[in-house]
Amino acid sequence: MFLRFLKCHTILTFGLLFSFHFAEAQLTDLARLEYSFIPKTKSEDQYTRIRALINYPIELKKDNYLVIGAEYNRIILNLEEDYPFDRSLLETITVIDLNIAYTFKTSEFWRFGLKVNPRIASTLTERITGDDLFLNGGVFAINDRRDDESANKPYQLILGLTYNTTAGIPFPLPFVSYFRQVNDKLSFSAGIPKSNIKYYFSKNNMLQTFVGLDGYFANLQNSQQVNGQSVDNISLSIAVGGLGYEYFLTKNLVLYAYLGYTFRLNNVLRNDDRENIFELDNINSFYMRSGIKFKI
DSSP states (O other), rough: HHHHHHHHHHHHHHHHHHHHHHHHHHHHHHEEEEEEEEEEEEEEEEEEEEEEEEEEEEOOOOOOOEEEEEEEEEEEEEEOOOOSSGGGGGEEEEEEEEEEEEEEESSSSSSEEEEEEEEEEEEOSOEEEEGGGEEEEEEEEEETTOTTTSSSEEEEEEEEEEEEETTSSOOOOOEEEEEEOOOEEEEEEEEEEEEEEEEETTTTTTEEEEEEEEEEEEEEEEEEEEEEEEEEEEEEEEEEEEEEEEESSSEEEEEEEEEEEEEEEEEEEEEOOOOOOEEEEEEEEEEEEEEEEEEE
16 A cells, blocks of 8 residues: 555656656746756766757737746666666657647736647657657636735735646646746745746846756656566656755846756656656765746
């Protein structure tokens, strides 16, 4: 019973991570270019991710927008150790999302949004099949009082329901995100996959402490036998904490860098039922992420 719960919890984490990550980016980021790096502790193995995102909002009428976009992730696994499988078949993993969303105001401070997010997540060593395709989606209600001069302490609250085929759970999952501006120098956010406390040195410089989730889930097109069992999927789940810095080149263009250390890291090969077959890594390590983004 405990193992079944642990498996469900791990897959649920992937679902919450991907759903919330997309919702956050869709609501704020119009473009992003990012590089992530995690070295394996006591090994030459490395994990690298290159990520590019673009969203284009189309105003259908006042305060009503259709958002079309795409996100590309190139994950590079530099596996230098000896493993009981062909490392060349999982050197690179590709995750491609198509972003389709619609958002509209229902009152002065409330906005409603819904999105559909088809995904390809695979090693792409062969022709794409149904096993490489995933479908995410969600509905969201946003109470945005960040620019409300009458609010004592500006805030934003996002309530939603998300559906993610990666999670393997046949019903929508709830999520909540809450942001509050405490004063001119301090703000905080609470939610998944990231919570933080930000300190503003000036309008162009900001330092934060954060905790968050990162990772991926993808299909292996060339199944392998590892220790006598079939391996069909690969996943990485990370819980990390650290410091982040943002510099505003303009009001909307931001340079950022995060440096932290994982307090949970699990890189696993899984079978078709998403059960753990072989652990590539479970030792905590340093974490680095940096990039540039254009946000609203």
